[in-house]
Every structure is written in C-alpha cells, then in structure tokens.
Amino acid sequence: MPALDLPSFDDIREAQRRIAAHCHRTPVVTSRTLDELTGTEVFLKCENLQRGGAFKVRGALNAVLGLTDEQAARGVAAHSSGNHAACLALAASVRGIPCVVVMPRGAPRAKVDAVRSYGGRVVECEPTLAAREKVLAEVLADTGATEIHPYDDPRVIAGAGTACLELLEEIPDLGLVIAPVSGGGLLSGTAIAAHGCDTGVEVWGAEPTGADDAHRSLVAGRRVAGSAGHTIADGLLAELSDRTFLALRAHVHDIVTVTDDEIIEAMRFLFERTKLVVEPSGATALAGLWKRPGPLPERAGVIISGGNLDLGSLPF
C-alpha cells in the first residue's frame, strides 16, 4: 500500500465488526455538573474503561486480526513504553500468536508486567529511540514477526476510529468531538469516523503545551519535528508521522494546547465528580474542551483515551 495511505470510513466500520467480540463497547458517561460548567451537553467516551485500560487495544486488535494466517503464525512486534505495549500483547493473546515488545530499560514496572501478563515477551534495550529501533529490527529479522506501529499504520488508525464511531452511533447529533493528540493515530481515526458519520462535526485536538508538535505543524502547514517534550501526560510525547499529519490537515478544525496544570485540573474533576480513574493523557481532551476558544455547540463529545497510571503518585 502507498506509504501515506489512510483508512476510509468503510475501513473503520469493518474494523468495528472485526474487533467487536474482543473489546468493550465502552460506556458514554455524562455529568450535569460538567454540562453546567461548560454550558453544553458533554458526552465522555470512556476508553479508560476499555480492555487494557486504553483505546490502544482497538487498533492493535484490528491490525492483529487482519493478518493472514501465515503472517500471524510468525507473531507481531513493536517498540513501546506505553499503552500500545500491553494492548498489542493483549491483541496477540486473543489470536493466540507470539508477541515481542521492545521496551526501554527503566520503563514503568506496571507496563512491563502488563505485557507479560498477556503472554507477551519483553526485550529490554537502552532508553533511546535509536536503540529501540535497532533492537526491534533485530527481533523482526530473527522472528519474521510483523511490526505493528503504535499509530503510523492504517489498520491501527482504523481501529482507533471505532471509539468515535460508537460515540456517534449512540449520540448522533454532536456538534464537536475532541481527542488528545500524540502521534496522531487516535485523532486521525476520530476525524475520519466523525466526518464519515456527519461532515458537519467539528473535530478538535488537544495537546500538552510541553509536547505541541502537532499544533505547530498545523500552524506551519508542514510537519514540524518536536524537541524532546516534557509533560505530565506521558502518553502524549510521540510526534506526528507524515500520514497522520495529512489526516489532521484534512479533517481537524484546530488543536488546543493545554498546560500540565490544566490537565491535572481536568483529571481531578474526572476522579472527583465523574468517579473515573483517568491518566493525564486521558484527561487532556477535557482540558482542551474547557480551554477551547469560541462558543460551544449544543452537544460535544470528548474521548477519554485511557486510565493506566500509578495510583500511588496521583498529582493531587
């Protein structure tokens, strides 16, 4: 397939059929307090309640279940220190195939344990991108496994888009949908799903000010490489690929940048008022909705992307 191929709306609907039996149709949660605070009806799509604790399992499942039997037999592999690691291992366990995840030394113990709990094999490497890529290349050469990239892959993007598709099936008349942006896979899939359902939905991204390459790229009209980011939202440090940049430029209205304090405030609200355990990345879209300029439409959808965090170090 061409290097910059993006999934179509039909690909997202096909992904939904493919993965439905293996992941949750997550609840859409509402809060009158939130509606009063924002002056709009807000619908939280709770991917923190997803299997593996994050939307990532959707893309991983769609990619793994779409492999031929021959490909599948050789397994899958990725380098990741985040939610993609455990979610890929989970997806591989669903199909009963091998999974290797290259993880940097010093990755959180909980993330390493999660991969192993799903039967994945962890290969440690030095904590640099170059080392991660080199070790992954060796694993792929040794095993013949298929690499499943965490976001720069049409199958993964299509899977990620199924969360927004479910949201719009349940709440069809949203004026706006907002999702966090890191590498851009979730936001690309969200945008393609939203505009497949209704071309009138405004799609927004939310990004930490400390890792705002997507915002700067859309402003510049070309993909701007980020410097090393710093944010409490450790799931949002990745950078756009050419593919996700194209999708965002075509579909995304704008990106709101939010500070770590604003992310923590949204996180606290979600814990205290909606009783949801949400990681900083998962609260970023709500922080973006609060900060977004201009009047809100009557109804807005927010993708709560994940809930995996160390409860011993809550930032409040």
Place this chain on the structure above:
Amino acid sequence: MPALDLPSFDDIREAQRRIAAHCHRTPVVTSRTLDELTGTEVFLKCENLQRGGAFKVRGALNAVLGLTDEQAARGVAAHSSGNHAACLALAASVRGIPCVVVMPRGAPRAKVDAVRSYGGRVVECEPTLAAREKVLAEVLADTGATEIHPYDDPRVIAGAGTACLELLEEIPDLGLVIAPVSGGGLLSGTAIAAHGCDTGVEVWGAEPTGADDAHRSLVAGRRVAGSAGHTIADGLLAELSDRTFLALRAHVHDIVTVTDDEIIEAMRFLFERTKLVVEPSGATALAGLWKRPGPLPERAGVIISGGNLDLGSLPF
C-alpha cells in the same frame, strides 16, 4: 401505611418510571480479569457513576417526587452524615423545594459542601444520635417538612431497588446478585427487584465484620442491635430497621462478612483494573463475592453502591 410496609415489585417499576428523567441509567461494567479470577461472568452495576455519586439519589428522588404538592411546598428534611444528605438535597433541587439536613459537627467538609451545592440548608448538631434526632424533630416542627429517612421508608427502598431492576433488564440471566448492607434499604430493594424479575436469583448481602448487625440478626432470627461499629466502610455503619430485617429474612440467601483488608483489596482492584473510583462501602459487595462460600453461578451481578471519598486519603 402500616409501620412495616414494604414496596412491591410494581412499586419499584413505578419508581423507575418516576425517577428516570432525573438520574442516570448507570453502566454495567465487565472485566475479563475479574471473570478469570472468580471463574464466573461478573457484571458490575456502577452506582458510583450515578448522580450524586451514589445509589442514594434513586430513593431520595422517588420519595421527593412522590410527595403531594402541598407536602412538597413545605420541603423535606433528614439527619445524615453520609451520601443520603447530598442526594436528598439533589432530589429536592430537582423538584425545586426546600431541603434541610441535620449534620453532626465534624462531618466531612466535602459532604457538607455537597449538600449546600445542591441548595440544601445544613443545620449542625452535636455528634450523637440523640442530638441528631432532637434537632431534626425541631426542624420538622418549625418547617412542616416531611422527613425522608435514609432507608426505613418504602419509597426509599423502592427507589434503591431500581438499580437492580435496571441490571436485570440488561443482564436477565444472573444466578446471583450481591449488594452491601448497612441499614438494609439497598439490599431490601435489590432483593424485591431481583425476585420480581426472577424468583430463582440468589440474593446475597455483604457486610463489614466491624459492623455486622445484619449478619448476626439473620443468624439469630431476630433483629440484633449492633454495638458501635468500626470499619473503613463508613457508609455501612447504620443498623437494620424492623422493616428491612423483614425484607432480608424473606428474600436474602445469606450475608457474607468481610474484613477491612478484604474491602481495601476489592477497592484497589476496582481502581486499578476497572478504572472506577469506588468508596470502601462501594467495594464491599465485590469483596463479598470473592469471599462467598460455595460454587458461583455462571453469571453474577454486583452492586457498586457509591464512589464518594477523599482522594487525598486512599488506603493504598
């Protein structure tokens, strides 16, 4: 109405129709990890995601919305230091009527603020049951308000039963339902709802060992007054009334008692694995399911009763 009147299944269905527009139909959450741990399919009815953060709003709404206009105009009142306080104020705000809550000095600031945030008036008193009852009697005499008891009231019990009714409408073939027991209102309503849907469902209660008057009462075959209880599940310190004892004796298979450590373990599981913020009382039924003797049926329902707690003092 007779002193020991209990709601019928029809009363619970009527309560459901009455309150539906004013509270959430809460999600039913599942977890494959939990299914594997227990060897059964477990369905968590998430009343921590209810308005006001607890099932209590169901009973309060049913009672408040069932008042005549003349009664309603004089308002409602209760003494409470727990979830009933805020939920009654919330229900009164829905009908636009006055609400007074007598609260002991030293009640958690968050609970007092919650009552006020819904427009309720807080009257402080000394932290003894005698003082609470005396001050409430004065409030009732002054205002002509109707007392809404937190559990010893058929309207409140009927409202509480709507959570189980929703659960069984969504998951009709449960072999067992378990709910926490304090004053017994939730468990009474749960049992009447369950047996109205399907006489074959086993209904169980879960109670802290440090406040186990319901367990001892069922064993003794008569209502046993508790001594002052001590448990981390501060929502489960109330005692059965004659009315709720009768309901439990007629409908409840047995009560499992659980230690505070077992409650904390269930709470931690719910935070970490299902991403739900749950107060100790709200995790007690899951602890009870884990500890319950004998083989489990193929499918079990668990009432997660509430999620209001101070996030600054999590017990893990």
